[in-house]
Amino acid sequence: MMIEYQNVTISYWKWNVIKNLTAKIDGKVFIIGKNGSGKTTLIKATVGLLPYKGSIRIDGKEVREIKNYLGLSTNLGEVYNLGYSIDSILDIYSEEMNVDKELFSELLKEVELDIDLKSPLFKLSTGQSLLLRNILTFSSKPRIILLDEPFENIDPARKIIVAEWIKKFGEEGIITTHNLDILSKFPDYKLYVLSDSSLYGPITVKDFLESSVIEGESEDAILTLQVSGKKVSLVKGKEGIKIGLLGTIDRLYGV
Ligand SMILES: Nc1ncnc2c1ncn2[C@@H]1O[C@H](COP(=O)(O)OP(=O)(O)OP(=O)(O)O)[C@@H](O)[C@H]1O
Known part of the structure; x- marks a missing residue:
């Protein structure tokens, strides 16, 4: 089982951000790349939020033909746009995406996130909001995780907890990051660099950092x-x- 990209082109209007990308992603891997290289764009297309040319297959199924794939979970903000309060978001996603409310509460406790579940998502800080989306991602116990910048704006102690969750949850997936410090927690993970519209790699994180x-x-x-x-x-x-x-x-x- 894997995520397979074949001649994938993703464009905004006529401008190709990803051009003719072909790669097979096996296991949980990191993708790094400079600002604007297309990491978020690639994750969005892989989740089915952006149209693409070519083929993106997850477990052999073409992404554009999948309606709601329960084995897959992402922290992209666009996915959590239903509901007003955190409580109502949790209700909707426990039904739609198998989010386990008990696991959600457990993970919330682990990071000691002091938030009122009755308050709307937009009242959270950037870091709190991302933590919450990370927690929602893991709470459905997904087989495939697609995480866009899961460490951005998160304080050092909580980054380490998020790293532990990444190790614990999901068998396959993609994690994008700019954060080289936290990468050292994943020496054996494979890493790709997205640059000039191509994915280069994989090499191990350890080899990369050395x-x-x-x-x-x-x-x-x-x-x-x-x-x-x-x-x-x-x-x-x-x-x-x-x-x-x-x-x-x-x-x-x-x-
Ligand atoms: N909705 C959009 N319409 C037009 N262009 C877009 C849109 N979203 C992204 N882009 C452009 O596509 C390119 C790739 O953006 P993307 O967000 O995928 O990069 P990224 O690698 O995730 O960057 P960062 O590391 O800064 O998050 C950028 O040049 C960006 O300006």
């Missing part, structure tokens, strides 16, 4: 990718700029 970036191609490269039309290589060893020191993946593009 690598350095150099311009051009290299025989020793563990990964060569194209960034804004230029070749960039990730190598192990002393040359180049150490990825771990870059802090944020976006600076990879400044080599």
